[in-house]
Ligand SMILES: Nc1ncnc2c1ncn2[C@@H]1O[C@H](COP(=O)(O)OP(=O)(O)O)[C@@H](O)[C@H]1O
């Protein structure tokens with residue numbers, strides 16, 4: 001069942017000289033419930049603009065965005081804001097944690113906007129989420145005392161704490177070294193899947209996109225399906241050295 005559907009979406013911005021700059025042009029995209037879709041594109045191709053549209057942080061200049069079959073174009077500001085908080089979780093390249101709050105307070109923050117959760121329940125839920133990303137013992141730590149990979153795991157816990165139906169990740173590994181990035185991406189994909197959330201990962205890294213069910217390329221504001229990558233080459237294990245040669 002299609003959860004998110006973009007139909008002929010364009011986004012332009014007005015320029016000071018009165019002209020218009022197209023950022024996205026004629027974008028069609030379907031994301032089904034629980035599915036992982038990756039969008040690959042280089043810097044400036046319109047990736048963040050597309051993610052902001054999906055997350056109801058921005059509105060298109062043309063085309064239609066259907067959320068669960070419902071057109072979003074005519075939504076009132078209040079309902080847009082409510083849907084944004086209920087349906088989506090966000091993960092950003094620079095983690096965007098509150099610097100003066102502990103890991104647990106960061107994870108609990110979105111719950112302040114959810115109904116029916118008193119302080120103790122929010123704390124308990126945040127602790128459980130931190131446990132799920134392997135940071136159960138770091139709840140009282142402030143972000144600057146955590147490594148980049150740990151900060152992004154806190155951000156993943158925060159993105160999932162309200163059980164969103166969609167997680168939108170904008171270059172989630174962009175500030176991490178390759179190995180940490182791969183670990184964080186695997187965690188993000190499995191945590192989203194465990195929570196039944198669809199995941200849209202925006203990246204410039206084809207290796208990060210490998211984990212997705214489907215891939216698209218965004219090039220100068222136009223979206224097109226990307227061929228499946230070749231399987232990771234299997235490196236043959238070295239032939240065992242006969243013991244006689246090791247200990248003649
Ligand atoms: N509000 C804006 N005004 C002018 N140009 C913009 C605006 N938003 C984005 N752009 C331009 O549109 C292009 C795509 O931006 P963005 O979506 O942030 O790309 P990406 O995330 O792929 O790097 C960039 O060239 C950027 O400078």
Ligand SMILES: [Mg+2]
Nearest residue numbers: 047048049170
């Ligand atoms: Mg960007």
